[in-house]
Amino acid sequence: MMTVVIGGSKCGKSSYAEKILDSFTGKKFYIATMIPYGDEAHTAIERHREMRRNKGFDTIEKYTDIDEIYLPKGYAALLECMGNLCANEMFKDEEITAPTEKIMSGIERLKAQVQHLVIVTNNVSCDGIAYSKETMEYMRIMADINRRMAEIADNVIECVYGIPVPLKGMLL
C-alpha cells in the first residue's frame, strides 16, 4: 500500500503521516531527506526527532538517490519529505536537472519493497507569486512528482491545519 500526505507549511502532515503507521506492528523505517545545514534545519530535524521518539522508527538519512535504498520485505517506510528530496536532486550540481524519472523509479522500488509506503510531500504552488526561473522549475517538477505519486498511490490525504482531508482512497 502507498499513501501520500500533502499540505503546506506546519499543517500537521508529519504528525498525521506518523499516526498512519502507529498501528503497524512490524519494523518501521524513517527516510529523512533534509540536509542538516543551518540553524533552522537543525531545529526542524530536532523537532521531528522528538516527535518520532519512542514510535519505533529506524532512521535512514538519504538526501538524494533514494533508488539506492534496499529494505527487507514486509516492513513499512515513511519518507519525509519530497520537497527536500526534489530540491536536493535538482540543485546538487551547477546545472539543474529534472529528477522526476529518477525519483519516481526510487518510489516505485520502495513501494515494491515495503508493505506500506507513506510519503510526506509539499504543496508549493499556491502562493501565486512569480519566482525566478529556477524556482518556477522547482514548482513545476514538484507538481509533476505529486501528480505521478497520486496516480500510483492508494490514498492521497491533504492536511489542512491538522485536519486530514481525503483526496483519493480513504483516511487511515
Added chain:
Amino acid sequence: MIMITGGAYEGKTDFVKNHYSCKITDGKSCDFESVFTAECVNNFHILVKRLIESGQDVLAFTERLCKENSDLIVITDEIGCGIIPLEKDDRIWREQTGRAGCIIAKNSDTVVRVFCGIPTLIKGEL
C-alpha cells in the same frame, strides 16, 4: 469554536455573514485583549503577524483563546502552500500561523474550508 479557512478572497467572510449573525472583529487592527470576548475574529493570520511583531507568544495566546472564548468564530487565510519565503520574519510568520491554526482546528467543533466561494465541511457539522 468554529474555524473558517481557505485562500485569500475565496469567500470566507461572506460565508460567515450568510451563515451566522455575529459581530466581526478585524484581526488587522483590533486590540489583542478584545479577541478574548469577540464573537468572530477575521484575518487571524494577520493577528498572528501582529502578535509576533509585538513580541508575544503566539501559541500561548492561541491556547488561551481556545480556553477562554470557546464560542469564537475564527476566520483565517491558508498561507502555507507556497515556496519557503526568503525573509526569516516571513518564514516565522508562516510557520506560526500553521501551528496556531492547528491548535484552533483541534479545538473547533466545526471547520469549513471555502474555495471559489464554495464551502466544504472538513470537520464536524454545520
